[in-house]
Amino acid sequence: MAMLEVHDLYKRFEQTEVLKGVSLSVDKGDVVAVLGPSGGGKTTLLRCINFLEKADSGTLVFDGVTHDLSSITRAEIASIRLRTGFVFQNYNLFRNKTALQNVTEGLIIARKMEKKEAEARGMRLLEKVGMADRASHYPSQLSGGQQQRVAIARALSADPQIIYFDEPTSALDPELIGEVLSVMRSLAEEGMTMIVVTHEMEFAKNVSSRSIFMENGVIVEEGDSASFFSNPKYDRTREFLQMEENRTGI
Amino acid sequence: MPGLLVTIPLTVISFSFAMIIAILTAMVQVANVPVLRKLARFYIWVIRGTPLLVQLYVVFFGLPSVGIRVDAFPAAVIVFSINEGAYCAETMRAAIESVPAGQMEAGYCVGMNYVQIMTRIVLPQAFRTAFPPLFNSLIGMVKDTSLAANITVAEMFFAAQRIAGRTYQFMTLYLELAFIYLMFSTVLTRVQAWGEKRLNSYGGNKI
Numbered sequence A: 001m002a003m004l005e006v007h008d009l010y011k012r013f014e015q016t017e018v019l020k021g022v023s024l025s026v027d028k029g030d031v032v033a034v035l036g037p038s039g040g041g042k043t044t045l046l047r048c049i050n051f052l053e054k055a056d057s058g059t060l061v062f063d064g065v066t067h068d069l070s071s072i073t074r075a076e077i078a079s080i081r082l083r084t085g086f087v088f089q090n091y092n093l094f095r096n097k098t099a100l101q102n103v104t105e106g107l108i109i110a111r112k113m114e115k116k117e118a119e120a121r122g123m124r125l126l127e128k129v130g131m132a133d134r135a136s137h138y139p140s141q142l143s144g145g146q147q148q149r150v151a152i153a154r155a156l157s158a159d160p161q162i163i164y165f166d167e168p169t170s171a172l173d174p175e176l177i178g179e180v181l182s183v184m185r186s187l188a189e190e191g192m193t194m195i196v197v198t199h200e201m202e203f204a205k206n207v208s209s210r211s212i213f214m215e216n217g218v219i220v221e222e223g224d225s226a227s228f229f230s231n232p233k234y235d236r237t238r239e240f241l242q243m244e245e246n247r248t249g250i
Numbered sequence B: 001m002p003g004l005l006v007t008i009p010l011t012v013i014s015f016s017f018a019m020i021i022a023i024l025t026a027m028v029q030v031a032n033v034p035v036l037r038k039l040a041r042f043y044i045w046v047i048r049g050t051p052l053l054v055q056l057y058v059v060f061f062g063l064p065s066v067g068i069r070v071d072a073f074p075a076a077v078i079v080f081s082i083n084e085g086a087y088c089a090e091t092m093r094a095a096i097e098s099v100p101a102g103q104m105e106a107g108y109c110v111g112m113n114y115v116q117i118m119t120r121i122v123l124p125q126a127f128r129t130a131f132p133p134l135f136n137s138l139i140g141m142v143k144d145t146s147l148a149a150n151i152t153v154a155e156m157f158f159a160a161q162r163i164a165g166r167t168y169q170f171m172t173l174y175l176e177l178a179f180i181y182l183m184f185s186t187v188l189t190r191v192q193a194w195g196e197k198r199l200n201s202y203g204g205n206k207i
């Protein structure tokens, strides 16, 4: 059974229709790479399914429960958010909190976990992303790659059923990309369910189980990553992959 | 100088109320509370658009004519709180709005609700940004309290006028008074510098 399904998601900002009926389904343990040119609606898609943006219409089936996205209640949103994690392109760490506090804040405040327990859990997660030695640093004292790894630890704190990544390495200097990707790769290996919007073709090709090509608010093509990359069905996908290859100079 | 014992409480009490008013007024605007938001804009428009001295006169000399009699000191506290509250509300609103939307969104994504994110993430950051301009307002207010002499509050300026009236030593007295205000501001400036240093504990100025 799918862990997450989206059906006919529509979203417009004033004049522009940004999502024009997007449907997708993600199974437990899937790592779904979402690719596509700038402005295609990838970020908007992730934001709509985590309710940072209100969809105009569409349904979301999360963990077996169906929700109408245009009329979903606050309580439903809160309950789904407690089971998801979100990693932003520009990290968005709480600037007035240390690395450890960034991870424990949601546990202590939203989940009412004991501080001791939350801190123990927070330290374990920081260790996992290789940031335990920076636990008491503030975001402004960390590099971009370090901030993003803390952000991943924060997204993991709730023991989520799925994590959404919106271009997690796009804001990073090239030499810092690897450390973040390797954390994501190990999550994938542990069986974490993830949707990853990315321009990292290597990651999509080698780590994700499925890939989606999205353009102009619709999903053009999707398939298991192996055949998606070796043998795309549509010319448009092929063109895009070719262009990305040239861009990254592989 | 006996007026000190009036100036200090007048400033401290009024500024405390002003801060409460400022935070509430800023919050209803930022949170976009329907009717209250309009009310907040109206309040700020009126208060910032009229002289402080006129506001003092309205409350102390005007209100009795419609049957509301307020003693001089409470009248001054009311006016200074409301007046300063309007200015500080704008400072607070700007500071809250300067906190990137991503902070709020990240809070939602870890399951926190609006109030929790506001109080634990956004407001602490906003206070840091607002701290210097708020201190500016406080220092300004210390001096503005001298206007309360006009409605018979026996603060420092009032006391000085009295003594000068008796002794005719205008120059010495008013210079002495100016010096006391200056000392006040100096102390507050020191406190501000100390406070800013403490607030910088988020690991540098980069915020």
Ligand SMILES: Nc1ncnc2c1ncn2[C@@H]1O[C@H](COP(=O)(O)OP(=O)(O)OP(=O)(O)O)[C@@H](O)[C@H]1O
Binding pocket: A013, A016, A018, A036, A037, A038, A039, A040, A041, A042, A043, A044, A045
């Ligand atoms: N808040 C907004 N208000 C108005 N238009 C918006 C808003 N957010 C996004 N858009 C528009 O929606 C379209 C899709 O944007 P989106 O950010 O989802 O694209 P994307 O696929 O994530 O692109 P990129 O690869 O550059 O991140 C763009 O045309 C964008 O200008």
Ligand SMILES: [Mg+2]
Binding pocket: A042, A043, A044, A166, A167
């Ligand atoms: Mg995007």
